[in-house]
Amino acid sequence: MQLSAGNHAVQILHNISFEVSAKQVLAIVGPSGSGKSTLLGLLAGLDQPTCGSIHIHNTNITALAESAMAHFRRQYIGYVFQAFHLIPTLTALENVALPLELQGITTGEERAKTLLQAVGLEKRVHHYPIQLSGGEQQRVALARAFISQPPLLLADEPTGNLDSATGNLVIDLLWQLHEQHDSTLILVTHDTTLAARAQRILTLQDGTIVNDASLTT
């Protein structure tokens, strides 16, 4: 993966090759600037690699056009951001139901309510993001990521903007939802205790994998 800035081309990721089996939990760790988030973005099809290919669910996503990639993302990928990225003009309930609405499903409200209940926000369904705390916003984001029951869930520093108590709550919920929905979970984190809960840890440094360790639970 190469990015250009000004007249300089920066090699962010190189010689990356790995496979993740279904339902596995994989943590990607590494120092700042090692390319963790870029790798996650590539897996979500948010960026195009300059060379190589990525296969998810037997689909080469690097070969998909923009519109096909959007459709693929809707069906197969859930994403949780460090900065939550909720739509400020939609309520918690509407934010959660948004991925379904984008698929043309307009009856997702009940499912969204169930998910909000699962993350403990049943009393905050009609609140706007600005009326929610950081932890609550991230829980809404979790519910949103799971509403389409995607087989692959990607989480980018999901606790990075939260204090440790709230962070732990969010992680417990993340694990809980992952187990309930049988999804594959790939998360990027700085947090070693969080990484230790994963089945496998991939360590990145200067854009390349320096360690790939499987943990037994």
Add this chain to the structure above:
Amino acid sequence: MMPLPLKLAWRETANSWSRFIFLFLCIALGVGAIVAVDLFATNVEQAILGDARGLLGGDIELSWRRTVSQNGQDVLDSLSERKIIVSHITEFAAMAAVETNQSHDQGTKAVSQLVELKALDSFYPLYGSLIVEPAHRTEQLLAPIQSDCQRLPCFGAIVQKSLLIRLGLSLGRELRIGQTNFIITGILGKEPDKIATAFSLGPRVMISREALVTTELVKTGSRIRERYRLQLPSSTNLERWLGELRGRLSQEGVQVSSYRDAQPRLRRFLDQLTLYLGLIGLTILWVGGIGVACTIQGFITQKTPIIATLKTLGADSSQIIAIYLTQSLLLGSIGSLAGGILGAGLHQGLPLFLQGIIPETFSMEPTLAPILRGIAVGTLATLSFSLWPLLAIRSVSPSLVFRQDIDRAAKQSKPRSWPKELMGTVKDWWNDREQRMTSLLITGCLLGLAIWQAHSLSLGLFFSGAFIVSIFALLCGTTVLFWTLRHIHFPQKLLLRHATSNLQRPGNFTKAMTLAIGIGVMLMTTLITVQHTLLDLIEDQIPTSAPSFFFIDIQPDQHASFKQVLETHIPDSPYNLVPVVRSRLTAINGEPINPEDHKGKRNGWYFTREYVVTTFQSLPKDNLLTQGQWWETTQPQKSSNESTAQNNVPLVSVEEDAAKNLGLSLGSTLTLNIQGVPFVAKVSSFRKVDWGSFSMNFFMIVEPGSLDGAPITYIATARVPKTVEIALQQAIVAIMPNVTAIDVGDVLDNIAMIFRQLAMGIQALALLCLITGAMVMIAAISINRYRRLRELAILKALGGSRGLLLFSLGTEFGLIGGFAALVGISLGCLLSWSILYLFFDLTWALNMPVLLTGLLMTIALTLITGFLGTYRLLGFPPLSVLRQE
């Protein structure tokens, strides 16, 4: 459940409506102008088509410019026998005199006033209603009065209020017209068949037909208009009647019109007026569209993180474009709705500028259809102007959720030479199917709007072409400005450098601001230049030697006494007193002329008009012989009587344009109908006439003696000094009440006033265009207000005083204004030159004071607008701004 795009669009708009205020205004001003003009056009249509019978005064009107001949009377009598109601009206200009009580040492004195007399019969009006104060029956108000009069015969009269004001009269007072006294019994409110009050010679006075006879004003050769209005049974075939009457009256020189073709001139004038006002409205809407495009582009840039988030959630570009397109249309329709309301308000103000031009009975009731049409036009324009910036959504990468757009920054940091840049843009456009389709759609929408508004394919295309050329010229101008600024270095002035580099910064909308302001300046410059040139023509180019008074209807037996009055009152001023007859052309070279064949055709009026024929021994001054010979050189030895007797056919000299349009050559014979008697003359010469001399000029002059025995009257012109005007008029009214005096100055002042009033209306609308330009500028400034706020905070933190920052901002906005004005004024000069040269055949003159005022006012406008958009930013404490970052 509300669909997602609508839900998001509605929430976004409701949450930050204040951000879209300028977008609303940009659309509302354009739609307002279009709706106001469209509402007026609908009123015109309704008034002229719906109330056509009222405006004509009947189903059919037969109109003579002289007393009706025996044949004509026979036809009219036969109509009455066939149960057709015929209403007879006589109209002409006359002098009304009032005896006023002066201070006791001066006794009584007569004051006179030119009035437009209208004699009514009991059938008037056949259609519509006459509104008079007090609301008594017309017959009762105009009836003979036996007592309370100083002299008999005496009748009641209905007069226009302006006569009361001019002569200091009130109801119940007495005035004298001709040989009859009248007591004012009513004040005229609305006259159903009055078209335009502005072009009248004086206030209206209505009297009965019985009273008219007693005035003894109608004499042979008097300048009168006899109107006979017919009311046909509803089942009658109008066309059959028209055909029959035109056939039976073909040699009468009578104008036969039906309510269906009534008021063609007024209708054409109002149609043209609404068309051009409508195009100004469309220009305003398009200028406002630039503001829409800027706002949408700025909005999309600000919404980039949300767009990226939506993309990560699986939304494809078309879904996101649908969301923001819905929002644009929502904003556009709200703006258009506001525009509809604004338009209805502006429409109520239009009569201010059209007083006297539109009929008195004209209704200014607003109707719903133009408002709905305006809202549709506004929404369509919003769609056209927001589609292009919305395409940028496609290039927003979803990876922006976690990384700044390095790729785009890299792209912008590599400057390319402009030919390469242009080639690159064209190539990208060609390779991008969606861009191609969108540009096609936008072009289609805008062209459609222009053609619809112009009511013609060619005018719509011409208008769009002119708009594109103006935009292109303004864009080229801005590019030159950027180039110049890049090559001027301001080493000592950091803030000056900051201001000029701000202008060139990507996303600053400098070009859009210059465009929006420049188009308004161009429009104003064009209108003001054309108006000045035309007004100069009316006001300043009248030669000082031109006569100031015209006297008409002087009877042959009054010739000597009239001469004597003139010589007594203005012994030192020259005057002209010439005999005239009124006539109509009935045949050329023996071929009869059918006026119907020439009606409505270009220059067809040469065949249908009334010709006032005179006779001169020698070629009058301001006339130049272009072909043939004048009679004094052809027959110097003979007396005029001899020449006529010998040739049996008198000679006529014809004005060259008339000759050309009538297809005459030397030796052609003309047959004129003089008060029912045919008069044949042979064309002996052509003349070029200087009509601008305001002297007595004629299309046809016959050789002396040939009018002997014809029903002649005399007309006179004189230059009357201001000091003796009143005395002269009083003297004439006292002994010759039938003679009408027309003050040339009054007539020209009246025309200039109407013209100025109309021009003011058009300019007021064009001013809206400039205001819209200012709105676009505020919209563009407000899009970047956070960036500006940060920069100002940094400059303040580094020690920049408020004064220095103001200087920097002033330089930036002043440069935009100065440049937009320079290019706009240049384009306006070019446009006004082409209009004056191509349409009016006039020379264009550089009017430096007007242009300089335009330049300074535009700079002032942009400075004020710029400060209105930024003054609040200057007040923020720098620390709070920088901390928020």
